[in-house]
Amino acid sequence: MDLKLSTLLCISLFFSTILTPTLSELCNPTDKKVLFEIKTAFNNPYILSSWKSDADCCTDWYNVECDPNTNRINSLTIFTDDRLTGQIPAQVGDLPYLETLVLRKLPNLTGPIQPSIAKLKHLKMLRLSWNGLSGSVPDFLSQLKNLTFLELNYNNFTGSVPSSLSKLPNLLALHLDRNQLTGNIPSSYGKFVGTVPDLFLSHNKLTGKIPTSFANMNFDRIDLSRNMLEGDASMIFGMNKTTQIVDLSRNMLEFDLSKVVFSTSLISLDLNHNRMTGSIPEQLTQLDNLQLFNVSYNRLCGQIPVGGKLQSFDTTSYFHNRCLCGAPLPSC
Numbered sequence: 001m002d003l004k005l006s007t008l009l010c011i012s013l014f015f016s017t018i019l020t021p022t023l024s025e026l027c028n029p030t031d032k033k034v035l036f037e038i039k040t041a042f043n044n045p046y047i048l049s050s051w052k053s054d055a056d057c058c059t060d061w062y063n064v065e066c067d068p069n070t071n072r073i074n075s076l077t078i079f080t081d082d083r084l085t086g087q088i089p090a091q092v093g094d095l096p097y098l099e100t101l102v103l104r105k106l107p108n109l110t111g112p113i114q115p116s117i118a119k120l121k122h123l124k125m126l127r128l129s130w131n132g133l134s135g136s137v138p139d140f141l142s143q144l145k146n147l148t149f150l151e152l153n154y155n156n157f158t159g160s161v162p163s164s165l166s167k168l169p170n171l172l173a174l175h176l177d178r179n180q181l182t183g184n185i186p187s188s189y190g191k192f193v194g195t196v197p198d199l200f201l202s203h204n205k206l207t208g209k210i211p212t213s214f215a216n217m218n219f220d221r222i223d224l225s226r227n228m229l230e231g232d233a234s235m236i237f238g239m240n241k242t243t244q245i246v247d248l249s250r251n252m253l254e255f256d257l258s259k260v261v262f263s264t265s266l267i268s269l270d271l272n273h274n275r276m277t278g279s280i281p282e283q284l285t286q287l288d289n290l291q292l293f294n295v296s297y298n299r300l301c302g303q304i305p306v307g308g309k310l311q312s313f314d315t316t317s318y319f320h321n322r323c324l325c326g327a328p329l330p331s332c
């Protein structure tokens, strides 16, 4: 090969390997600047060490993703790191095309839900679970109309359950469980304007009655366990619903179980540790999909109906009632 040509090749190789990557960087410079501010706000944690200025945030950084059409950051996901300390940086609100924000299992992530999150109008998924976050569950979340998945469980949130979240038209999951929320379940949760989300409010300090408006709701999954709810819960059920999983255990619910009509779609029904009276309805023998059933620690009486799945559950599904009898408990 002629010397000139090889030099030329060398030079062009040099430029293509050294210069082209920066010239053709996909990462939006504004997004990149904001991401560096976020990294700084978190005190340059090890988990973000791939966030380097000479690397493309769309192709080379972990924990973020770009929209393939616009190259704007649409996803920020950081999870499982107990060395990440501090609060959610305000700058997350300056990633205007974010659709997914996941900060999970960061036990030293503390403080409130950053108010600047209200600016993220494209947000579909907000998962801030298993952290040390505190303060209230903010009303402004109801302005993020595209939210489908709102998961704030396993934190230290206090205050009430915001009634405004029922205005989110596309919500598929509302997980506010395992916090320290107080007050009533809002009656608006019996009138979600759009889709009916899976509703998880368990392990809080909720009081009062389950809203009667829940009669209109056909939840797929509802978990209100481990609160201090009282009164009736029969409106959650109903022949024509397609509810699959109901956990109302460890409350102070008081109603006559004999009068409740259950849908055959039920897979799991946990009512343990309440104040239910009456007997187990015969109709429960028709629930062929039932895999978990627990009415222990209530005030039930009478014979356990024979048939269906009811004899396949062990005695602990039925024990500690007033006078239940028949298999699997001792005969009447």
Ligand SMILES: *[C@@H]1O[C@H](CO)[C@@H](O)[C@H](O)[C@H]1NC(C)=O
Pocket (backbone or CB within 6 Å): 082, 083, 084, 085, 107, 108
């Ligand atoms: C983070 O939290 C854990 C407990 O989950 C603790 O053991 C650890 O020392 C904390 N780390 C820092 C850097 O604060």
Ligand SMILES: *[C@@H]1O[C@H](CO)[C@@H](O)[C@H](O)[C@H]1NC(C)=O
Pocket (backbone or CB within 6 Å): 121, 122, 123, 146
């Ligand atoms: C919300 O989602 C719909 C359907 O995916 C989309 O057309 C719309 O642009 C989104 N709105 C925002 C603000 O992202």
Ligand SMILES: *[C@@H]1O[C@H](CO)[C@@H](O)[C@H](O)[C@H]1NC(C)=O
Pocket (backbone or CB within 6 Å): 131, 132, 133, 154, 155, 156
């Ligand atoms: C919640 O706060 C209490 C003290 O108020 C603390 O002991 C506990 O670890 C916190 N829980 C979480 C998940 O941060």
Ligand SMILES: *[C@@H]1O[C@H](CO)[C@@H](O)[C@H](O)[C@H]1NC(C)=O
Pocket (backbone or CB within 6 Å): 238, 239, 240
């Ligand atoms: C259940 O649906 C059937 C058929 O659509 C209807 O006739 C019946 O009134 C409904 N029952 C209840 C309790 O809504």
Ligand SMILES: *[C@@H]1O[C@H](CO)[C@@H](O)[C@H](O)[C@H]1NC(C)=O
Pocket (backbone or CB within 6 Å): 272, 273, 293, 294, 295, 296, 297, 313, 314, 316, 317
């Ligand atoms: C039913 O609930 C009681 C009380 O929590 C528990 O001890 C028992 O193991 C449970 N049984 C089944 C089969 O779930």
